[in-house]
Amino acid sequence: MAIPRILTEYRALIASGLSRALAGDSPLYPVLRYHVGLADEHGTPADRLGKLLRPSLVLFTAAALGTDTARALPAAVALELIHNFSLIHDDIQDGDSVRRGRPTVWKLYGTAQGINAGDLMETIAIREAIAADPRLAAALVSATAEMIAGQALDLTYETREAAVDEYLEMIDKKTGALIRCAFDLGGIVAEADSDTRAGLTALGAALGRAFQIRDDILGIWGNDAITGKPHGSDIRRKKKSLPVVIGLTRATGSDRDRLLSAYNQHQLTAADVTAVVEVLERLGVREASEQMAVAYLNQARDAVAQLGFNADDAGRMTELIDYLARRQK
């Protein structure tokens, strides 16, 4: 599957912006450069950057609205750094040892330094945004607070059942906040009018939901060699990802007993994970999850049509949406 142009065209520009923002001399900076994939653990330059979805969306949006991408670069970099700060702390919270096929920061440098690294990454992100334009910083900080509230909700769901609407509220914060923010930052840089800003928010909201639902599907049925994460890890750590939420809603009788008995344990075994996946598949949960993702991708397509991008830009965004619908990592 070809990588969509939105995710390729801006990579070099974003990488240069990240390099500049993370060029500091405290002992933590090499840790930050390692995490984002600009360097390996020995400090040797590397090209292990992730998808760069969020900063690419900032730059695309600014460009589609007629602004020079260079003007939007600080906002794009700041947003990518916020995303990466959350990943560093996430990996500590979830005890994950591997991300994008490499050891996580806490695994290499310890939990205490991992907490510091995330803290510094957030601080640098906001510093970059303030220096560029305080309005960008205000939008970024607001989205960051919402994302953290979403992380907190996600954790509380590990110890209780959640309905589908509670799940959606949680992912709108945890994942949606930064995706909507990407479009919002692009709109601010381009001085977009309020109708356009509202349209961008609608696009971001739909795309954010579809993105997280796809992530949840890959978290259970993804190929670990491609995702870079261990298979079934979402189930093992009792995440109420969409398939589990739907599964608990649908399951009755012995299926429900089996799900609850697995989730009531302190730790799930490999056999529990297999049993849970077996129940979810029998209940048609995978198809139901895929259908929800498709519905939000269609909402995103509608939002693009409303925005009145030129044909070329609309084509690029549609290409990205199609890619996100089928992505394997």
Add this chain to the structure above:
Amino acid sequence: MAIPRILTEYRALIASGLSRALAGDSPLYPVLRYHVGLADEHGTPADRLGKLLRPSLVLFTAAALGTDTARALPAAVALELIHNFSLIHDDIQDGDSVRRGRPTVWKLYGTAQGINAGDLMETIAIREAIAADPRLAAALVSATAEMIAGQALDLTYETREAAVDEYLEMIDKKTGALIRCAFDLGGIVAEADSDTRAGLTALGAALGRAFQIRDDILGIWGNDAITGKPHGSDIRRKKKSLPVVIGLTRATGSDRDRLLSAYNQHQLTAADVTAVVEVLERLGVREASEQMAVAYLNQARDAVAQLGFNADDAGRMTELIDYLARRQK
């Protein structure tokens, strides 16, 4: 010992500002209010705020330079929140279960939610500063990055010896950054000229060093019932606090062997702690540390004299300096 006026006059104002900034409805907000001492763990309003040194310094400085304290309140609150964000994460990093005589956030809510709580506290702090004045936010974020770099240095010193000048560099960042920032924020709000700003920075730098050195002394010889922290905890967790740094510099022969053998262990026992303290006392380390604190307090007094505050304000600041010289917690 009477509490100096700088630490009493602004408490009600700061408490009201903290209440307003922490009035949110995500499940994390009660955790933040608990941590700063506005509420107990059941959400019942409480008055367990700490010393409020940093925000009091912001308000005092603004007032001494002729500005209304209300105008400086957002900066004062933002700085206190940054300080508290660092304490929440610090307690996780150090594994401390008790702060100000109460269970720490991670102890009550778990490590994962503790990380989120600190992250949200930092984010709210910067949000408040941006809303008040982007120049305040830029100064705050710069001090925050420096503080985190200091925390990272402090951690690296746990596994190696540090010289006194390295120790000073570390505390200038870890502790000094926010104390200097308190004076800096007051100066920004009051639109102080560059000479005054430089004088304020000198005062903050001296006060920051004296404050941390006093903290280090209390960390070994403090009364736990007063400090609210377990006795000898700095030694038990191998912090290179000033007494230990000086001790390692002075110790020779069997004294040095005893210190190194204690610090080379994975974990120090209660007997190790007693042995370390005994060596430090015999080497006159406590007196040497006290003398360094006194020297920086004298520097602070000189800086006050240079600043040309009126007699009343100079008296208040001197009163605070005298208090910090003798504080027991």
